[in-house]
Amino acid sequence: MSQLTGEAVTDDDGGRPGTWMTPQEYGASRAALWTGAVVLVTDTDGRVLVQSVDYRPDRLLPGGAVDAGEAPAAAAAREVREELGIDGSYPHGLAVDWIPADIPGFAPEMRFPGEILYVYDGGTWTADRIDAIRLPAQEITGIQFAEPADLPALMDPGDARRALSALRARINGGGPALLEDGRPTVPTALDRLGVLRTRRTPLHGxxxxxxxxxxxxxxxxxxxxxxxxxxxxxxxxxxxxxxxxxxxxxxxxxxxxxxxxxxxxxxxxxxxxxxxxxxxxxxxxxxxxxxxxxxxxxxxxxxxxxxxxxxxxxxxxxxxxxxxxxxxxxxxxxxxx
Missing domain, CATH: 3.90.79 (Nucleoside Triphosphate Pyrophosphohydrolase)
Incomplete structure (x- = not known):
């Protein structure tokens, strides 16, 4: 059977194999998931940009829902432009996370089906680029650059795991990480050792x-x-x-x-x-x-x-x-x- 159309594959004698489904049956059998895209940005000291919003108490990475027919990378660029007033493109992925349907925090009437969330690399922003940030009149109430070890105290647990996994993937340089609820399916040495889970000791001068x-x-x-x-x-x-x-x-x-x-x-x-x-x-x-x-x-x-x-x-x-x-x-x- 075609994975995309559900077309039947016939036996040599023209009969239907036991796994035959109509296109309608096949379409109904596929999992329906939301899709989202966020962008991980750091400053020159390695701190992570998180934003405060007017609809929940914890911090978020810039980003949001992927609209119907929209590519995830395009959604990431649109969200950063809408939320921070910064134009850019973010073609390099850091992680892809599968978020299960039974995760807490969603109202039952939303019927949250689970989500595939893409994390893109926003790079390191200099002081000039940070000064150019312009917040919208509503939704985003502020931003801060947080020490990586502080993310679990600022964010929802799954969001913090995802952000730290994506940051480790960026530093590691081995390509995007595949995550399940923020946890790498194949942990790297940085993941196994929990690097960045404690605050770094500043040594400036x-x-x-x-x-x-x-x-x-x-x-x-x-x-x-x-x-x-x-x-x-x-x-x-x-x-x-x-x-x-x-x-x-x-x-x-x-x-x-x-x-x-x-x-x-x-x-x-x-x-x-x-x-x-x-x-x-x-x-x-x-x-x-x-x-x-x-x-x-x-x-x-x-x-x-x-x-x-x-x-x-x-x-x-x-x-x-x-x-x-x-x-x-x-x-x-x-x-x-």
Missing amino acids: TWHPGPVPAALPVREPGAWLFAPDGRVLLLVSRATGAAHLPPPTAGSVPFGYRCADGAAHPRTADRLTGPPPAADPEYARLLATAEQVRELADWGPAGHAELAAVHAARTRLGLPAPLRTPLTELPEEGLRR
């Missing part, structure tokens, strides 16, 4: 190349340890999902420091050719691009300068520039030589 001045106290030194493919080591707490750089190795070379809160946070660089140091079982060891490390951190504008210095250190070590690929967890024995 300024970036400085070279050695730390003798007058500055030193706090929390970190090392950029490069694998042969140009990716770096990232430690993630299994208990909290917090991500941070590993401590320096004996042979790592200083190349700069972050100055924040009256202290220096030194950075060193080294090759990672064997088991990493401090292989604490409480921490997962992931390989990530330098950009992915920065996107999981709250480093402020100085993060751009540190990232440039990291790439310069990688080049000096003669290592390639890695493409964005999904973060991978190192086995207990570390890298194979």
Whole structure:
């Protein structure tokens, strides 16, 4: 039978097979679901744009219902234009979520049948683009950029799960995530470890190349340890999902420091050719691009300068520039030589 028309497939003798249905019967047998589209936008500090509305207490991502005959990506662009006054197109999907019919929060008279909801990548908005936001006279009462870990306190539980899953999919770089009620059907390392479920520790201040001045106290030194493919080591707490750089190795070379809160946070660089140091079982060891490390951190504008210095250190070590690929967890024995 045709999946689209329900046409019959006949036997060699012209009879009907046992699975034959009329087009009307086939059409009635198909699941009817709502369709929606939302857009995930972050600011330059990695916070997520959520909006307040006049018809419910919790926050929402920009977006809404897909109209009859409308493509989901077109609906996403229309909703952002109507709700925020910003023109744009959002062709890149981050997630597709199946929302079951029995989810709480819908009035019985709505006869909610379930929904397929598309999450599109709205990208990172600069201060100029954020300043251009113009809210409509009704429905949208305000916006804020929220720390990812704060989303569960601000949003409906399913909406928060979906937003965090989509944000992890964006950072991971492995393509759109398939979700069921906000939960990935194939969790990535970021999903399994619950990265971004706790607030990131801000480390803003300024970036400085070279050695730390003798007058500055030193706090929390970190090392950029490069694998042969140009990716770096990232430690993630299994208990909290917090991500941070590993401590320096004996042979790592200083190349700069972050100055924040009256202290220096030194950075060193080294090759990672064997088991990493401090292989604490409480921490997962992931390989990530330098950009992915920065996107999981709250480093402020100085993060751009540190990232440039990291790439310069990688080049000096003669290592390639890695493409964005999904973060991978190192086995207990570390890298194979």
